[in-house]
Amino acid sequence: MNEKVLVVEDEASIRSFTVINLSISNFDVKESSSGEEALKICENYTPEVAILDIMMPGMDGYKLCELLREKFPDIAIIMLTAKSQDMDKILGLNTGADDYMIKPFNPMELISRIRAILRRIKRSSENNMCSDLIQCKNLLLDINSQKFFKGSKELPLTQREFSLIKVFMKNIDKAFNRDELLNLAWGEDFLGDYKTVDVHVRRLREKIEEDSSNPEFIKTIWGYGYRFSKS
CATH class of the missing domain: 1.10.10.10 (Winged helix-like DNA-binding domain superfamily/Winged helix DNA-binding domain)
Known part of the structure; x- marks a missing residue:
């Protein structure tokens, strides 16, 4: 069964490009342009990985990260940010993110990070x-x-x-x-x-x-x- 990935990004071009690359790599992908829409999707969809843009209108990525972490404690969360300041990274990690990437990013690196996180989760489950x-x-x-x-x-x-x-x-x-x-x-x-x-x-x-x-x-x-x- 293909791993489920949720992509939340308000910029349509980035979202579409990310979704296409994830789909080609055999992930089961759902997409959303806002935090509010993402929460509705998760009522019937349990993602194993969430890719969250930080700067979005309405609910930002930090708040969405907190809510997803509460609903899905074991979900892997990667934050996307156009900024490179350490404070953005720290805020993302403080809200429960596992990793972060700075835009623009190489989609192959994003896929590598997703697979690395999923391997660690699987190993942890097997070891326990x-x-x-x-x-x-x-x-x-x-x-x-x-x-x-x-x-x-x-x-x-x-x-x-x-x-x-x-x-x-x-x-x-x-x-x-x-x-x-x-x-x-x-x-x-x-x-x-x-x-x-x-x-x-x-x-x-x-x-x-x-x-x-x-x-x-x-x-x-x-x-x-x-x-x-x-x-």
């Missing part, structure tokens, strides 16, 4: 078939059910956040640099940069720490990377 519980103080990671708990409360994590906390909790007190975390949690075929790690660490801290500005678990090793601490 065995029962495995990891606990550190009041934090519990259930790899078998893909659930994470703080005390008795289940915390919703995105697929990428879950992959990252799994690396940390399987390697308590081990220091990782950002490149190592990218390879372990995102996969060696990930084409993004290390800022993705910083954004996801910040989001994890906001969810699991009592005080994200003074973290108990995810420690920063200045000039190097991060370490998950049990002390």
Whole structure:
């Protein structure tokens, strides 16, 4: 069965060009020119990947990303932006995106990124078939059910956040640099940069720490990377 991809782009020429290339590459593609229309499409269509333009009239890509992430926690989201400033990338990642591309982009690179994300999701699913519980103080990671708990409360994590906390909790007190975390949690075929790690660490801290500005678990090793601490 062909993987389902939703393309949301208000510029008709870019949208059509993207859809044609994805269709030729055997993806099952739906297209939309607005965030509002995309949400209606998703009432009867469950995409595995969403390609979202950031700058759209009405609902922008950031808001749509948040809503799709709530509705489909495991969806892979790639943001498209005509801007190259780091802040646009960080905002996209903060709202739940997995990756971003700057317009104009090579459609073959976009397809490569989609396939890389889908391979990582498939590998993660296959690797998590065995029962495995990891606990550190009041934090519990259930790899078998893909659930994470703080005390008795289940915390919703995105697929990428879950992959990252799994690396940390399987390697308590081990220091990782950002490149190592990218390879372990995102996969060696990930084409993004290390800022993705910083954004996801910040989001994890906001969810699991009592005080994200003074973290108990995810420690920063200045000039190097991060370490998950049990002390």
